[in-house]
Amino acid sequence: MADIKPDATLDCKGMNCPLPILKTKKAIQGLTTGQVLFLEVTDAGSKSDIPALLRRTGDELVEMNESNGVFSFTIKKG
Amino acid sequence: MENKKKRMAIIASKGTLDMAYPPLILASTAAAMDAEVAIFYTLYGVDIVNKKKNHSLKVAPIANPAMPSPVPFPNILGVLPGMTSLATMMMNGMIKKINWPSIPELLSLCTEAGVRMIACTPTLEMTGVSKADLVEGVEVAGAAEFLDFAFDANISLFV
Known part of the structure; x- marks a missing residue:
């Protein structure tokens, strides 16, 4: 997160698959190319699910972190 | 892509x-x-x-040995009246617990x-x-x- 300022943030803590994926997709759709989304999820599957989503949508995973069971993702719309 | x-x-x-x-x-x-x-x-x-x-879709407990139960429960008892409602209630509870839509x-x-x-x-x-x-x-x-x-x-x- 160091130097990138997100254009939007999304809190999916407490949600389970498939909701974080569906909400993330919607949030990315609301951005324009190059804009950045900061996402927080507690669903353990999201560690692999969010990167899998982005591989398919062509958006970029800039950074992923985990602390105290919260996964945070910095995503740049492709 | x-x-x-x-x-x-x-x-x-x-x-x-x-x-x-x-x-x-x-x-x-x-x-x-x-x-x-x-x-x-x-x-x-x-x-x-x-x-x-x-x-209001339901869960059938009979012939579904995987249906979780708070107490050990012979599957055949699923034929008893009310068991489908009970199983459905439990399933709805589990769905709510994990915040599923x-x-x-x-x-x-x-x-x-x-x-x-x-x-x-x-x-x-x-x-x-x-x-x-x-x-x-x-x-x-x-x-x-x-x-x-x-x-x-x-x-x-x-x-």
Whole structure:
């Protein structure tokens, strides 16, 4: 997160698959190319699910972190 | 990002609460992953898109030894009156605990994401369900229409 300022943030803590994926997709759709989304999820599957989503949508995973069971993702719309 | 979109074709043939979730979860997720998705609702599966029924789908405990129970429970007792309601209540509790959307909510997420929904014509005929009973956006067609989509699918599932 160091130097990138997100254009939007999304809190999916407490949600389970498939909701974080569906909400993330919607949030990315609301951005324009190059804009950045900061996402927080507690669903353990999201560690692999969010990167899998982005591989398919062509958006970029800039950074992923985990602390105290919260996964945070910095995503740049492709 | 592929030049040609991936495609998933699902047949939903069951009308119980537990079997309604997998097709809808996979369909909405695949749509989010930029795939083209169609679900063909046939036989009991039509209940999933029947407005009069889809908010109260049930779980059958009988012949379902995987159904979790707070106490050890011989499966045969599932024939007793009230057991289906009990199992359904428990299932609804578990669904709530993990914050899952309801079936009608999940359906609208699917249609919003562009998932094609097709209800099987002979099933409607057989069960006396009309198009007006179905969730908005559901098409009514037969096997050929679904297969025309499914022939080019990368993933085909029968649920």
